[in-house]
Amino acid sequence: MSVSLVADQNRENVVKRVLIKFNTSILIMPNAQSLKRWKKWGKKGIFICVEGLDGCGKTTQTKLLVRRLRKKGYNVIGTAEPSRGEIGNFIKKYCLHGMKRVSSVVEALLFAADRFEHVEKEVIPALDEGKLVISDRYVYSSLAYQGAGGLDLKWIERINEHAMRPDLAIFIDVEPSIVIQRLKPRKSVMENLETQRKVREVYMKFVENGELVKVNGNKSKGEVADDILRVVLRFLAKAN
Numbered sequence: 001m002s003v004s005l006v007a008d009q010n011r012e013n014v015v016k017r018v019l020i021k022f023n024t025s026i027l028i029m030p031n032a033q034s035l036k037r038w039k040k041w042g043k044k045g046i047f048i049c050v051e052g053l054d055g056c057g058k059t060t061q062t063k064l065l066v067r068r069l070r071k072k073g074y075n076v077i078g079t080a081e082p083s084r085g086e087i088g089n090f091i092k093k094y095c096l097h098g099m100k101r102v103s104s105v106v107e108a109l110l111f112a113a114d115r116f117e118h119v120e121k122e123v124i125p126a127l128d129e130g131k132l133v134i135s136d137r138y139v140y141s142s143l144a145y146q147g148a149g150g151l152d153l154k155w156i157e158r159i160n161e162h163a164m165r166p167d168l169a170i171f172i173d174v175e176p177s178i179v180i181q182r183l184k185p186r187k188s189v190m191e192n193l194e195t196q197r198k199v200r201e202v203y204m205k206f207v208e209n210g211e212l213v214k215v216n217g218n219k220s221k222g223e224v225a226d227d228i229l230r231v232v233l234r235f236l237a238k239a240n
């Protein structure tokens with residue numbers, strides 16, 4: 001009997017195959033679920049994003065979710081887009097808090113560039129350590145905001161194709177008129193009732209096709225947090 005280890009380099013990971021030769025060859029693979037995940041994303045951790053209109057409670061809920069999952073013993077980190085990198089900081093100044101809204105094409109390209117840096121520098125390293133990563137906004141924000149700005153969703157997807165799809169994407173649904181009230185003191189150039197309505201429409205397309213899981217955000221912060229935790233724990237139970 002001879003045993004040989006064959007290292008098979010895919011993009012980010014080395015998948016070890018144990019080849020046992022005993023008269024005939026038997027190939028022992030990792031269990032089906034982990035192989036599916038590795039193949040799909042080339043990573044070991046789990047990536048979740050929280051999406052929704054400005055003021056729907058993403059930042060509040062991402063922090064609560066990180067805290068609650070940590071209490072349950074998960075190795076979890078919270079992150080956000082625009083990222084804290086140079087492109088992210090530029091976006092905050094130039095696109096979100098500039099004098100007026102820049103063109104949707106410029107927004108889409110800048111957000112896609114920032115997203116790829118965010119994925120490369122923050123998300124993938126954490127996933128490679130087996131962490132659960134929760135991002136406050138991700139690719140659906142580009143689809144919703146720049147899609148609502150009139151751009152073709154297929155093109156937005158295309159320029160974001162190097163950013164991996166999340167394992168779970170949560171949409172906190174709040175009435176556009178309510179978020180406008182919540183945001184009064186800190187409105188950015190992207191926030192008015194008509195824009196928010198259009199943005200919600202795009203998000204809802206992804207809820208309808210099953211890519212986003214909708215959570216009712218018109219409840220108290222604690223109740224919304226309970227609902228999100230339930231969705232995440234159900235997902236994690238299935239993924240493991």
Ligand SMILES: Nc1ncnc2c1ncn2[C@@H]1O[C@H](COP(=O)(O)OP(=O)(O)O)[C@@H](O)[C@H]1O
Nearest residue numbers: 053054055056057058059060061182219220221
């Ligand atoms: N469920 C809620 N009910 C009422 N107010 C909320 C709720 N969730 C968040 N808020 C408040 O709304 C504002 C926007 O919340 P935030 O988490 O910053 O939203 P986002 O990150 O989606 O823009 C904050 O003042 C926050 O305290």
Ligand SMILES: [Mg+2]
Nearest residue numbers: 058059060136
């Ligand atoms: Mg926020």
